[in-house]
Amino acid sequence: MRVYALLNQERRFEEVAVTERIPAYERIADHLRQKIRAGDLAAGSRLSPHRVMAEEYGVSEIIIRRAMDLLRTEGLIESRRGSGTFVRPSSPVRRISMDRYLADKGPQAEPRTSFTKDQGIAWSQYRLDKAFAWIEADERLAGLFGVPAGTRVLERRFVFYALGAPSQLSRSCLLASDVEGMPVADPANEPWPGGNIGQLRSLGIEVNGGIVEETAVRMPTPEEAGLLGIGAGVPVFAITRQMFSDGRVVEVADPIVIPGDRAVRIDRISV
Incomplete structure (x- = not known):
């Protein structure tokens, strides 16, 4: 049992180490990407302002902007001048x-x-x-x-x-x-x-x-x-x-x- 416990502990340490090697903006983008694909963030819904998201994730607004740029490049979100950032509606296949x-x-x-x-x-x-x-x-x-x-x-x-x-x-x-x-x-x-x-x-x-x-x-x-x-x-x-x-x-x-x-x-x- 102790061997299994040690192995599980080593796996958790490895997972943490891998996560730490992934840039923060990519982790945030992946979290939002999963929420969009799962429907937790519906098409057309407005994302929180960068300042609010920075506080929620405990990062700088620069990191949030990089995460938004990544999702925008993938076509998952769109920015509307003077209105904010929104989940992009998906077109019929x-x-x-x-x-x-x-x-x-x-x-x-x-x-x-x-x-x-x-x-x-x-x-x-x-x-x-x-x-x-x-x-x-x-x-x-x-x-x-x-x-x-x-x-x-x-x-x-x-x-x-x-x-x-x-x-x-x-x-x-x-x-x-x-x-x-x-x-x-x-x-x-x-x-x-x-x-x-x-x-x-x-x-x-x-x-x-x-x-x-x-x-x-x-x-x-x-x-x-x-x-x-x-x-x-x-x-x-x-x-x-x-x-x-x-x-x-x-x-x-x-x-x-x-x-x-x-x-x-x-x-x-x-x-």
């Missing part, structure tokens, strides 16, 4: 599957795209920020299209909003030889029911050769984090997409960027 593009095919009783289907929103609850530019394809983009570098391309950059919240970024490109002078090249026509598949169909181009997507997980760039309203510590899905018609690539999206804390990727495999 979006389920992404390859069959979502079926929403873009065929006649539509009501306007929709694969994005509105994923989000479960009506057309009136969907909007886009967009910027169009004519560019010359660099080596990467040309390689994805299978055309020579320098080929003229329409570059379209989109920020997708669902219920007023930014939910996805996309850099979608089309070959100038397919779209120049056509309604598809006019940003005033966005958003377009049926998305890219609907747009290409209006040009007489059917996406009949399939769609290939390559998905990576990485940290967002500062610009991506700002546009999506996420912390710099929240990972994102970065998707490269190619749409095929009659043996050639007719659309390239590179990248599509989706916050990793708001999405689940679903792949169905038949065996």
